[in-house]
Amino acid sequence: MADILDGKALAQTLQTDLAQQIAKIKAAGGRSPGLAVLMVGDNPASAAYVRNKERACEKLGMVSLGKHFPANTTQAELSQVIDELNHDDRVDGILVQLPLPDHLDSVALLNQIHPDKDADGLHPMNLGRLVRGEVGLQSCTPAGVMKLLEEYHIDPRGKHAVVIGRSILVGKPLGLMLLAQDATVTMAHSRTPDLPAVARSADILVAAVGRPNLITADMVKPGAVVIDVGINRITDDGGGRLVGDVDFASVKDVASWITPVPGGVGPMTVTMLMANTVWSYLRRVAG
Template sequence: MSAKILDGKALAARLQTEMAEQVQTWIPQVGRPPGLAVLRVGEDPASAAYVRGKERACERVGMASFGQHFSAEAPPSQLLDTILRLNQDERVDGILVQLPLPPGWDPIPPLLAIEPDKDVDGLHPMNLGRLLRGEPGLQSCTPLGVMRLLQTEGIPLSGKQAVVVGRSILVGKPLSLMLLAADATVTLAHSRTPDLADVTRRADIVVMAVGKPNLLSADMVKPGAVVIDVGINRTLTPDGSSQLVGDVCYEEVKEVAAAITPVPGGVGPMTVTMLLHNTLESYRLRNRRGNGCSL
C-alpha cells in the first residue's frame, strides 16, 4: 500500500489564505501592512527564482515587499548599511538575506547585523539561542514548516525515534531541537555517520536534508515510517532536460513508508509560508508593544 502523500503545497495555500484574512484585520488598526525585505546578492538563477517566489507570496497575503538586489561586485558594506537602515525602518517587520551569497562574500556579518526581532529566517545567534533554551522567538523557516506539516497531519512525535540526516544550521540542527521539544528521541546523522542505512532503518520519522539526489532508498526505511524530504536537487534526465528531485528515492520509498513528502510540492511551499508567518508574528508583536493593539 502506497504512503500517504503529505501535500505541503495545499497546506501552504490554506495557511496563506488565513494569513491574508488576518492581515486585513490588522491593517486598519496599525495603519500599514506587514513589511518584508528580502536582500539578494549576485545573479544566481536559483536565488533569483526563490526571491521572486517570496515576493509573489507577499502579494498574495497583502504584505509590502522591500526587497533589494545587489551586484556581486558591490562592496559588502553596502549590504550591511542597507540592513542597518532597514532595522530602523518602521515599515519593515522582517529582513532576510537570501543564501547562499556569491563566492567571496562572508554571510556571517550580514546575518549578525539583522535586528533579532526582524530576523525572520531565524538565523541570528539570539534566535538560535532562544530555540535551544525553549524560549519564544523567530525560528528557522524550513524546520518550522516541517513541524507545522507534521502537526497538521496529526503525525505523533512524542516518544518516537526521529533521525535527521544533515547537520546544517539552516535545517538539521534547528529541526533536531524542535523535534526534541516535541518529545521525540532524536538522532542527528551526517556525512561521517557510519552505516547510515542502519541508523535510518531504526527511525519512526526520517528527515533528509543533505542535498544528495536519491540518497535514501527503500531498503533504508523501516516499513511504516514517516519520510520527510527537504532536499531539492536539479538533475538531468536521459533526454537532456532537467528535473527537480529530492534526497529520497520517492517512487520506491513511498511503497514502504506510511507517509512521505513529494519534491516539489512538499516542504518547499511550507518554507515560504513560514517566512510569511514569521513576518506576521514580528508585525503583531511590534505593534502590540508599540500601539497597544488588542488582537
C-alpha cells in the same frame, strides 16, 4: 503505499489565514507588514526563490521592500543597508538570500540583522531561544516541517527521529524542534558509520542533505514517516526536473507518510517566512 504530506495544500490554507489576518490589520487602520529580501548577484536559483517570496508578499497584502544588488557589492555596502532596514519602521522581517558571492561574509551579515526582524530565524539569539525553549523567530524550513507533522496529526512524542544533515539552516534547528516535542533525536550526516542502519531505526526520517535520491527503500523502516527536505535539479533526456534526497518511487511503498518533491516542504518554507514576518509585526506594533 504511503499517504502524502501535502505541503502545497497546507501552505495555501495557511496563506489564506495570513491574508485574512493582514486584511483585518489594514481595515483597522494598521499598515501592512513589510518584508525585505536582500539578494546579491544573479544566481538563477536564488532569483527564482526571491520571486516566489515577492509574489507571496503581494498575494497576502504584505509590502515587499526587497533590494537586489550586483555581484560586486561590498560587505560595507550591505552592512549599511541592513543597518538602515533595522531602523526602518516599515520593515518587520529581513532576509539575506543565500548563498552569497564568495567575497562576502554571510555569517557577519546575518548576525547584524536585528533578532526581532530575523525572518529566517538564523540569528544566534533566536537559535539560542530555540535551544532554551523560549519564544522567538524560528528557521522557516524546520518550522514548516513541524507544521506539516502537526497538520497530519503525527505526534513526535516517544518516536525515534533521525535527521540526516546537520546544517544550521535545517538539520540542527529541526533536531531541536523535534526534541522539544519529546522525540528521541539522532543527528546523522555523511560521516555517520553505517548510515543505512541508522536510517532504518527511524520512526520519523528526515533527509536534508542535498544529494539526489540518497534515501532508498532499504534504508526506511516499514511504516516510517519520511520527510524529504532536499531540492535537487537533475538533467535527463535533454530536460531538467526537481527531485529530493529520497527515492520517492521506491520509498513510497515502504513508508506510511511521505513528502513529495516538489509540493512538500518547499511551499511550507515560503509560508513560514510570511508567518514569521507577520508574527514580528504583531510583536513590534501590536505589542
